[in-house]
Amino acid sequence: xxYCGIDxxxxxxxxxxxxxxxxxxxxxxxQTSRTALGMVLRPYVKEGLKIAIEAGNxxxxxxxxxxxxxxxxxxxxxxxxxxIAESRRKTDKIDAKLLCELLRLNGLPRAVHMPSQGSRELRxxxxxxxxxINARTKLSNVVRGMxxxxxxxxxxxxxxxxxxxxxxxxxxxxxxxxxxxxNSVHSSFVELTRSIRLLNKELEKRAAxxxxxxxxxxxxxxxxxxxxxxxxxxxxxxxxxxxxxxxGYSGLAPIVRQSGERAQYGSISREGRAExxxxxxxxxxxxxxxxDGPAQPLRxxxxxxxxxxxxxxxxxxxARRLLTVAYQMLKSGSVYDPKQLKSQRAA
Numbered sequence: 001x002x003y004c005g006i007d008x009x010x011x012x013x014x015x016x017x018x019x020x021x022x023x024x025x026x027x028x029x030x031q032t033s034r035t036a037l038g039m040v041l042r043p044y045v046k047e048g049l050k051i052a053i054e055a056g057n058x059x060x061x062x063x064x065x066x067x068x069x070x071x072x073x074x075x076x077x078x079x080x081x082x083x084i085a086e087s088r089r090k091t092d093k094i095d096a097k098l099l100c101e102l103l104r105l106n107g108l109p110r111a112v113h114m115p116s117q118g119s120r121e122l123r124x125x126x127x128x129x130x131x132x133i134n135a136r137t138k139l140s141n142v143v144r145g146m147x148x149x150x151x152x153x154x155x156x157x158x159x160x161x162x163x164x165x166x167x168x169x170x171x172x173x174x175x176x177x178x179x180x181x182x183n184s185v186h187s188s189f190v191e192l193t194r195s196i197r198l199l200n201k202e203l204e205k206r207a208a209x210x211x212x213x214x215x216x217x218x219x220x221x222x223x224x225x226x227x228x229x230x231x232x233x234x235x236x237x238x239x240x241x242x243x244x245x246x247x248g249y250s251g252l253a254p255i256v257r258q259s260g261e262r263a264q265y266g267s268i269s270r271e272g273r274a275e276x277x278x279x280x281x282x283x284x285x286x287x288x289x290x291x292d293g294p295a296q297p298l299r300x301x302x303x304x305x306x307x308x309x310x311x312x313x314x315x316x317x318x319a320r321r322l323l324t325v326a327y328q329m330l331k332s333g334s335v336y337d338p339k340q341l342k343s344q345r346a347a
Contacts (some may be wrong), residue, residue: 001048004041004071005099006233007092008032008058014092015040016100022032027093032058034065045070047117052103054078055112063114080109115235121230122206126225126275129199136192139185143168165189198319204230211333216326218335220295222285226279230326233273245325252275252320268316276323 007014009032011297017026025044029162049071059075066073081099103106107304115123121325140159147154150173158164165186173179207213207224217228233249240246245329247253251272270277288302298318306314329336 001050003100003104004044004049004051005038005096005101005103006053006062007095007099008053008056008062009092010058010302013037013214014096015155016093016096017044018104018105022101022104027097032062035061035066038069041071050074050103052076052099052108054081054099060114060120074103074108075112075114076108076110077112085209093248100260106191113233113235113239119232119235122228124233125199125203125206126229127227129203130275132196132199136189136196139189140178143182146178146181150178153306159189162190162193176271191293196210203330211332215329215335218324218330219326220290220292220298220336223284223324224290226283229275229279230323233276234330235308236329238325243324246327247320247323249273250280250323252277252280252316252323278318280323281315281319283322284315287322288315288318294336297341 001019001022001274002017004015004017006016011032011198012029013032014029015026015037016024018024026040028040042052050073051066051071052074053059053076054065055075055077063073063075076099082093082103099108105339115177143159144154148166153163153173154168159168166334169179192282202205207228210228210231212231212242213224213227216222234240234246238244240249248270251270252268254268268277284302287298288298288306290296298321301321302314305317307319325336325341328334
């Protein structure tokens with residue numbers, strides 16, 4: 001078996017290869033392209049080649065290409081690699097050699113999960129949707145700020161719908177420049193809304209054929225986007241040995257500082273998939289306010305925790321509990337049943 005570490009960069013990458021005894025076989029800079037990487041690495045694949053790369057914005061296509069060559073590929077978290085081997089000298093060659101040596105000695109941190117094709121497509125669609133919504137929100141906020149300067153205060157959500165925009169456009173303004181800006185921004189708002197609706201249709205189509213989404217949607221306040229966000233991020237629920245692992249993956253697990261027998265719990269880690277955290281905390285807000293019957297056991301639990309720990313802490317705890325329930329449902333394939341909820345205390 002031969003071992004390889006690749007320090008990936010946008011234009012050129014550094015490749016370092018060694019044999020099983022750690023003897024250097026190759027050390028060179030190559031162009032970051034399929035052709036260049038293939039020419040360098042293909043001769044070593046026949047005798048067995050393991051490659052380590054760090055996760056980044058080009059990881060997916062490089063991982064797919066290296067796997068297609070017949071190599072074994074491990075993708076690792078760059079922050080965890082740096083934590084293992086801090087060095088004052090940092091060059092592409094040193095980083096590539098470090099990856100190679102850690103791979104050879106079985107000293108790399110746990111490999112990053114590489115999502116399936118379906119999961120990658122879902123993630124891409126959801127990212128695109130979030131970016132369009134953010135762009136539309138920024139436009140609305142610009143208009144809201146301009147109108148505030150003119151002494152006009154819009155009600156909450158006044159620019160979230162096309163009907164709300166109609167009211168703003170029909171008003172008369174003392175400043176001649178405002179109608180020009182409003183009409184221009186409105187055109188962009190309409191186009192962004194059309195694009196968001198197109199993505200929504202595509203996401204709904206994919207959700208209709210996914211049994212996991214159907215299961216998750218039986219939970220209170222969980223809609224198509226929330227279910228797809230979790231499904232896309234999780235990919236294969238079997239890779240999480242417990243709900244605690246999933247909660248840690250979402251960044252909702254509290255930071256623990258332990259000294260001797262005393263453990264102190266701090267704020268959440270915020271490490272992991274931010275989209276899970278954002279969506280499921282929002283679901284927690286909705287459940288905490290819900291009057292629907294299926295949500296009541298969770299809401300009562302939230303109120304008990306809020307009385308003891310405060311509303312903010314209780315909302316995060318509720319988001320963790322919702323993810324725990326979702327994990328159990330995905331593992332078993334069973335629908336939500338409020339009677340099955342067990343009494344728990346927040347961490």
